Amino acid sequence: RLDRNALTGKVPTNLNNLTNVNELNLAHNDLKGPFPDLSQMNSLSYVDLSNNSFDPTEAPLWFSTLPSVTTLICEFGSLQGRVPDKLFSYSQIQQVKLRNNAFNNTLDMGNAVGPLLQLVDLQNNQISAITLGSGIKNYTLILVGNPVCTATLANTNYCQLQQPTTKAYSTSLANCGGKSCPPEQKLSPQSCECAYPYEGTMYFRGPSFRELSNVTVFHSLEMSLWVKLGLTPGSVFLQNPFFNIDDYLQIQVALFPSGEKSFNRSEVQKIGFELSNQTYKPPKEFGPYYFIASPYAFQVPQGGNSISPGVAAGIACGGAVLVLGLVGLGLYAIRQKKRAERAIGLSKPFASWAPSGKDSGGAPQLKGARWFSYDELKKCSNNFSESNEIGSGGYGKVYRGMLSDGQVVAIKRAQQGSMQGGLEFKTEIELLSRVHHKNLVGLVGFCFEQGEQMLVYEFMANGTLRESLSGRSGIHLDWKRRLRIALGSARGLAYLHELANPPIIHRDVKSTNILLDENLTAKVADFGLSKLVSDSSKGHVSTQVKGTMGYLDPEYYMTQQLTEKSDVYSFGVVMLELITAKQPIEKGKYVVREVRTAMNRDDEEHYGLTEMMDPTIRNTVLLGFRRYLELALQCVEESATDRPTMSEVVKAIETLLQNDGMNTNSTSASSSATDFGSSKGVVRQIYGDALPNNKKDINDTNAFDYSGGYTLSAKVEPK
Incomplete structure (x- = not known):
């Protein structure tokens, strides 16, 4: 299938050599030149x-000679002359659609x-007469819009738009029977009982049939x-x-549970x-497909009511007493544990990073970053106040803070449920502290206590970039x-791909993870999803798919094999x-x-993208x-x-700027102008999605809502 790809030029003559191809779809392109010769494509x-x-x-000769054709479609074309008689006599032919030509x-x-x-659809041609054979006609013939319909056949079914003779x-x-079900439930064809099916739509991109009433196929x-x-x-x-x-x-699909009213969560995920x-x-x-699921309404199990009210009350009272006792014991144990942890943390903050509590040099080896106490970060962020909150995401919240030396920083605080183990956190900050580049957001330090x-991080x-492109930043x-x-x-x-040791694949490159400093220098941020490439011979990392839909590399999504080229795809977006x-x-x-x-390559200025372009640059010299x-x-x-490598992308963009006489040693975007109006000093969200009206919502995202049985996070999460 090559339809709807804006292909131009002539169809190559050696296409005719593809004798094993079963389906050829070149529709909705801008192909020109001679009508393709497919005479040797017998499959x-x-x-x-x-x-x-x-x-x-x-009509080409092959219309009447290809032995396997079941469906022939050539609509809105320039075919003329007589429709070949032999075309309709193939033993396997099912549909012929030749409307809007000049037959x-x-x-x-x-x-x-x-x-x-x-079906024979010849609407809007120039057919002036028709000869029909004797006997029963089991096919639909449509001649609407032909001269023959203004004379002898004006009142026949052939000259009227007809409903399909068979139902899909x-x-x-x-x-x-006529049994009906409550809302949200449907009738199972297997048990004839009402249940909650798992539903969705299957999209088959290249089926080898066109008949929608074929019981055997479905x-x-x-x-x-x-x-x-x-x-x-x-x-x-x-x-x-x-x-x-x-x-x-496109087919609507409903899958029903076996012997139950509904599926459980693990069944739906599977x-x-x-x-x-x-x-x-x-x-x-049916060929290749993709599936889009409908949200599934999980049902709360309903228990029986065979226990008498008196017994139930007794059980409830006894249970309440037991629960209160356990809660009291639990609170006491937690309090004692926290006291012990606090004492250890104050005297030896890295001890918990070593296996089994043994100090095996637990303190991380940092380069250019330092350890902060909890109280220090609490103070510089005004007790993590809402007024200092500048962003949020799947990881947690981000706060603006000012250190004692006056440096403004962004403090990324993990929420419960997003935290890593101590050794994993240590490994990550050691890695981030080694990564130094003017186009990467720098790690200032970390906190691991209480x-x-x-x-x-350094504050941007x-x-x-997304804020600037949307106009929100001014x-x-x-x-x-x-x-x-x-x-x-x-x-x-x-730098991450080729100079970091070991190399790093970002795997969530997007415009909200590209930050701009006071000089509009771009800095790539948020390595919370990044993966190390330690096995160069393998060439990829097998991993659960993470990232943001719209930027996600389709090959990575299909194979779950992550490479540097996955970042290249996201950067292209x-x-x-x-x-x-x-x-x-x-x-x-x-x-x-x-x-x-x-x-459209004939449009030498904007290549057919004028309507899609950002209006602020549309009428400027590009x-x-x-x-x-x-x-x-x-x-x-x-x-x-x-795809090119990122270093090849860098060289290509450098060449673009050098051809314009611009200095490529500086990547500060402010070098093309000096005045940014109100942009200086404005507090902006950094590591999360946009926060309209200053309300932070971790679940708010403009990413594609994925409704399959498992979730692709549209937010940045830790490794």
């Missing part, structure tokens, strides 16, 4: 060449019509689902299959993972500033964000796909824009091997 069963700009021509003369359906033929498949509930999908997902036979309900605007086969991660493989005729884990006065980013920000960010990532100023996913539209679809756009699209190639 083709599905062909769609619609909505291109091929040279006007008569003329007489249409001869003849008597030798294939037994499987279901739906799992039968005939054995359940039965095979039902059976495949219940067998491979470990469900009871007959517990799958399929409904409303149709081909959507992208020509994907099913959701297998479908969302595409571990489940459907029958081969049950707290805090990281202290101008907030995140900073105007012209094109040269954006190029410098891209260069600075790229240099920071290249940020490069496109610098052009559009929009988030990667807005209103269901993905910026990578939208840019590729809109690109030096090097073509090369910048090509570089961004190279970074977001689907295959990691086709």
Whole structure:
């Protein structure tokens, strides 16, 4: 499938050599030149060449010679002359869609019509007459918009838009009679009992069939689902299959629990993972797919009421006394434990970092960072007051603080549930303290006492790149500033990949993790998700998928194998964000796909992206824009091997700036102007998402809501 890819130029003649291809879809591109010759592609069963700009021509000979074609589609084209008679006589032909061409003369359906033929759509051509064979016609013929419909056939079904003669498949509930269910419950086709199914939509991108009433095909999908997902036979309900605007086969799916009213949480996670991660493989005729789940309403188990009120009251009273006693003992034990920990912490703050409480040189080996006491950070952040809070995320909250020497810092305080073990925390701060680069946010120090884990970073006065692009910061980013920000960010990532020891993969590169200092120098932040690459021979790290949807490398998502090229993909999305100023996913539209679809190389100024561009730069001179756009699209190639390395990205952006006569030794974006108005000294959120109206909400995110059976965090979490 190469449809909807904005392909241009002529179709290569050697395409005809692909004799084992079963499906060819080149629809909705801008292909020109001679109509493709597919005469040697004898395995083709599905062909769609619609909505291109091929040279006007008569129907090619291969229309009548390909032996395996079941579906032939060439709509909104420039085919002319007579429709080949033999086309309809194939024994396997099912659908012929040739509307909005220039076919003329007489249409001869003849008597030798294939037994499987279901639809012939010739709307809006120039057919003036028709010859129909004798006998029963089991197919639908549509001639609306042809001259023949203004004369002899005006009042026939052929000249009226017709409803499908067969109804699309739906799992039968005939054995359940007319039984109805309460809201949120549905009737199980297996037990005819009401239950809470796990529901979602399957999108099949390249099915080898077009017939939506084929019971055998859909039965095979039902059976495949219940067998491979470990469900009871007959517990799958399929409904409303149709081909959507992208020509994907879209099917509503409901999976019912076995012998219960609802699934438990682990069952939903298992099913959701297998479908969302595409571990489940459907029958081969359905082809590749993706799955989007609906939220599942977990049910609270309902107990019986066989115990008498008196007995229940006695149990309740006895239980209350027992609980109160246990609570008292627990509070006393906790209090004693805290006293002991506080005493140890004050005398030997790193002792708990060593295994079994033995001090094996527990203090971390830091380079350029220091240890802070809890009381010191509490004081400099005004007792972690809400007025000092500047951000939040999955890790915890971030506070602005001023140290005793006057240095302003950002204090990242882990919340309960997000803390690491002592040795893991020690390993992380030792790593972060070794990473020094002008385009990476520097670690000032840490705190590890009194049950707290805090990281202290240098404070970035101008907030995140996302804030500036959205206009919330009041900073105007012209094109040269954006190029410098891209260069600075790229240099920071290249350092992590190639000069850090061991190399580091960030794996959550996004515009909210690129911060701007008082000079608008870009600094990459937040290594809470980062991974070390210690095995260079392996070339990747196998890991649970984390990151932010919209920036996430599709190859990493599919294989769970993380490489430096995963960061390159995310950085390419940020490069496109610098052009559009929009988030990667807005209103269901993905910026990578939208840019590729809109690109027009005939537009030498903006390459067809005028409407998508940030209005603040649209009418300015964009030096090097073509090369910048090509570089961004190279970074977001689907295959990691086709993407450049971050050092290659750095060199390419440096070349862009050097060609414009700009100094690439400085990545401060303020070098292109000196006045930033009100941007100086403004307190901004740093490590979390935007906080409108000063209200911090850890769950507030503009990232893509993922509804599969497991969750991809849209927030930064610790390793």
